Amino acid sequence: MALDSSSCGPASRADKAGQAADAAAAREVDVERSLAATGLGAAAAVQGHVPVIDMSQEGAADAMWQASRETGFFVITNHGIPEKDIDRVFELSAQFFAQNKGDKEAQSPFAHNLNSGYEHFSQVRPSTMTPDQKESLQITARAGCMEGRWPSIPEFEPAMLEFMRAAHALGQRILSTLEPIACPKLSPGTLAKAHNLWVDDGQCTLRLLHYPPVEDPSKMPENYWRAGPHTDWCCITLLFQRPGNEGLECAPNPSVVKKGASAPWLRVDPVPGGIAVNIGDMLGRWSDGRLLSNLHRVRMPTLEESTPPKSRYSTAFFMQADKHVKIEGEVGEPITAGDYILGRIRSNFEK
Numbered sequence: 491m492a493l494d495s496s497s498c499g500p501a502s503r504a505d506k507a508g509q510a511a512d513a514a515a516a517r518e519v520d521v522e523r524s525l526a527a528t529g530l531g532a533a534a535a536v537q538g539h540v541p542v543i544d545m546s547q548e549g550a551a552d553a554m555w556q557a558s559r560e561t562g563f564f565v566i567t568n569h570g571i572p573e574k575d576i577d578r579v580f581e582l583s584a585q586f587f588a589q590n591k592g593d594k595e596a597q598s599p600f601a602h603n604l605n606s607g608y609e610h611f612s613q614v615r616p617s618t619m620t621p622d623q624k625e626s627l628q629i630t631a632r633a634g635c636m637e638g639r640w641p642s643i644p645e646f647e648p649a650m651l652e653f654m655r656a657a658h659a660l661g662q663r664i665l666s667t668l669e670p671i672a673c674p675k676l677s678p679g680t681l682a683k684a685h686n687l688w689v690d691d692g693q694c695t696l697r698l699l700h701y702p703p704v705e706d707p708s709k710m711p712e713n714y715w716r717a718g719p720h721t722d723w724c725c726i727t728l729l730f731q732r733p734g735n736e737g738l739e740c741a742p743n744p745s746v747v748k749k750g751a752s753a754p755w756l757r758v759d760p761v762p763g764g765i766a767v768n769i770g771d772m773l774g775r776w777s778d779g780r781l782l783s784n785l786h787r788v789r790m791p792t793l794e795e796s797t798p799p800k801s802r803y804s805t806a807f808f809m810q811a812d813k814h815v816k817i818e819g820e821v822g823e824p825i826t827a828g829d830y831i832l833g834r835i836r837s838n839f840e841k
């Protein structure tokens with residue numbers, strides 16, 4: 491089984507610089523492991539919602555900065571991606587997952603070194619040590635990654651390519667909004683320019699997710715999650731959800747939680763026309779911790795939500811800098827985005 495903290499990355503070489511990344515990566519994974527030890531992920535109550543920010547309103551940048559520092563999560567509306575394009579992606583996603591497992595594997599075989607293809611109940615979170623109750627299709631936007639891996643559904647490939655282009659452009663816009671507060675020493679546009687689609691060392695990834703129906707949630711062991719608590723590895727994630735598919739939750743800000751006290755997690759519910767955005771570890775590091783890469787999880791459905799049992803579908807777009815890009819803050823060692831991801835993968839696989 492693959493141990494995975496989040497999403498986003500391929501591992502193909504183990505060099506010295508990659509090893510230097512291991513210590514930092516281990517610290518991030520330790521946070522997730524500690525949840526399994528304390529049971530916090532299962533026990534904490536949930537109360538309140540993450541902020542919703544209308545991008546067309548004055549003050550949107552301030553609201554994003556505040557949410558990125560305090561919650562690490564927010565939902566944007568009036569973001570410019572047409573609702574019909576998002577609906578189309580979910581239609582194609584449902585068509586793909588509706589096929590039998592053998593067909594999905596044959597159309598899109600998973601390649602670990604490329605982080606691309608179809609995966610079935612195979613990701614184990616350090617926070618739970620149980621497999622996430624989901625299947626996914628990873629589309630990594632690096633030259634060659636999807637050769638022989640595009641599903642054979644008509645229109646699937648062009649629709650996803652167009653959607654990735656739109657999500658990427660929106661992601662760049664958000665990064666440029668966050669940049670002055672996240673990384674005040676960078677020349678404007680550095681973060682946006684660090685992320686490119688379909689180049690030789692690109693690492694941005696689209697992940698289509700399907701969490702199958704749960705017949706009787708009361709029979710699921712407590713340490714089973716649709717997605718166990720984790721942080722994402724990337725700079726930012728855009729998370730598309732469907733109305734009626736609740737369950738995503740994010741942790742309280744660790745700095746406001748008194749040691750040992752439990753504080754409520756927040757709901758990240760689907761909002762009509764909205765996209766959830768969260769800060770990942772790569773931007774947390776690049777910003778020297780000014781922005782919060784927060785833990786999040788997808789809980790099991792309640793009995794009521796499972797009457798009748800239903801699937802949850804979501805779609806994540808992970809903005810992850812190109813491999814050669816140097817992540818250099820004002821403190822700490824610089825590291826390339828490629829080595830950074832390599833460190834995260836090694837920490838997950840080798841313990």
Ligand SMILES: O=C(O)CCC(=O)C(=O)O
Pocket residue numbers: 496497697699717722729738786788804805806
């Ligand atoms: O399905 C969701 O809502 C969350 C997915 C997620 O957090 C991830 O894939 O990293």
Ligand SMILES: [Fe+2]
Pocket residue numbers: 496720721722786
């Ligand atoms: Fe995530």
